[in-house]
Amino acid sequence: MLKKKFKLFGAALALSAMTLAGCSGSGETGGSSSGDSNGGGGESVSVVLKTLSSPYWKYVEAGAKAAGEEFGVDVTVVGPAAESEVIQQVNMLEDQVSQSPGAILVAPSQPETVVPVLENASSSGLPVLLIDTDVEFEGKTTFIGTENFTAGQEGGKLLASMLEKGDKVVLISGALGNPATDERIKGAKEALEAAGMEVVAEQPADSDKAKAMSVMENILQNDKDIKGVFAANDDMAIGVLRAVQAENLDVKVIGTDGTEEAVQSILDGKLAGTIAQSPYNMGYQGVENALKVMKGESIDERIDAGIDIITKENAQEQLDFLKSISE
Incomplete structure (x- = not known):
């Protein structure tokens, strides 16, 4: 089994601020604010995410709210009900821009629309400033995140290490046109095919547990000889796992994001791993760089937030960290 290959970039910084992490969003289609506007001289930062309905976001x-408290900056976080609600995200973005914040952070669901x-x-x-998902446009300040292709590639390598050459594998992607999940799938597919695996299905499930379960159920109806699945996020991996368990099959499932639910599942011997x-x-x-x-x-044009390969060997460490920054 593979060991951790990538350290969480800035983990010490995150750990020093984790007591300030505060609470999560007030609603799936709403947002929340934090920080002390007096401490930051009235400065504010708007954060527009792909959604506020999943643990990852x-x-x-x-993290954004913790930085707001740390640096005395007013931070407003908003996001639509689901990653597939692209137009809703655009509307939220336009609304935040109209409020003239000091800076804006954006994780675009569908880059061309924003x-x-x-x-x-x-x-x-x-x-x-872009986070999680990069897009080229005139005037971009920076991109902060991980290389999604690399994350997928590491997920594919991890899955391949648990299988035999020639085994059948499935790829479960996010919403069509989502560059982050698309790149993860591309990376995983390259690694799996290079290792001699046979990719027999590649289906989207919109980063949704229920949809992923349904998609996997349909795949298994046609072929129960599947040995491994790579899902482009952990919610979909959990959905896939439920479909596999219902059929009492031994299928290795790898997710992406390193959410608390996924890490606990790894500790419970269910999910095989996740790329955190x-x-x-x-x-x-x-938020820290927006304030700068x-x-x-001046800040770097690209800032790597890092990735970590999570298996049963190091899952407890990851779970402890996630619990410390959760409400």
């Missing part, structure tokens, strides 16, 4: 929110808004915001002098990105760090470093830009300081 709540970790991003927790580029016009981002370009207009940037041209008006508003610093625009650093959502807390993305949120924290996003607002003060006229």
Whole structure:
């Protein structure tokens, strides 16, 4: 089994701030604020996420809010009910831009739909920092996140290490057009095929547990000889696992994101592993770097938040960390 290959970037920073992580969003389609506007001289940062309905994005929110408390910056976090609600995210983004914050952090669900808004915001002098998902546009300040292709590649390698050459595997992707999950799938597919695995199905499940379970049920109706599944996020991995368990099959399932539920499942001997990105760090470093830009300081054009390979060997350490930053 593979050992950890990537350290969580800035873990010490996150640990020093974890008592400040605060609570998660007030609702799936709403948002929340934190920070002391007096401490930051009235400065504010808006954060527009893909959704506030999943643990991964709540970790991003927790990191952003912790940084708001740490640096005395007013932080507003919003996100639609689901990652597939692309137009709702665009509307939220336009609303936040209209409120003239000091800077804005964005995790675009479908980059091409938000580029016009981002370009207009940037041209008006508003610093625009991307987190989790990168997109090229005129005036981008920086990208903070992990390389999704690499995360998928490591997931594919991990899954392949648990299987035999020639085994049948399945890829479960997110919403069509979501570049983050698309890149994870590309990376996993490359690694699995390079290791001699046979990819027999590749289906989208919109980053949703119920949909992933249904998709996997349909796949298993046609072929029960599946030996492994890579899912582009942990919610989908849990859904896949439920379908596999219902058929009493021995299928290795690897997820992505390193959520608390997934890590606990690994400890319970259910999920085989997950590729943990650093959502807390993305949120924290996003606000931290936004404040630097607002003060006229220069920052790197690309900031790596890091990834970690989680298996039963190191799952308890990851679970302890996640619990410490959860409400």
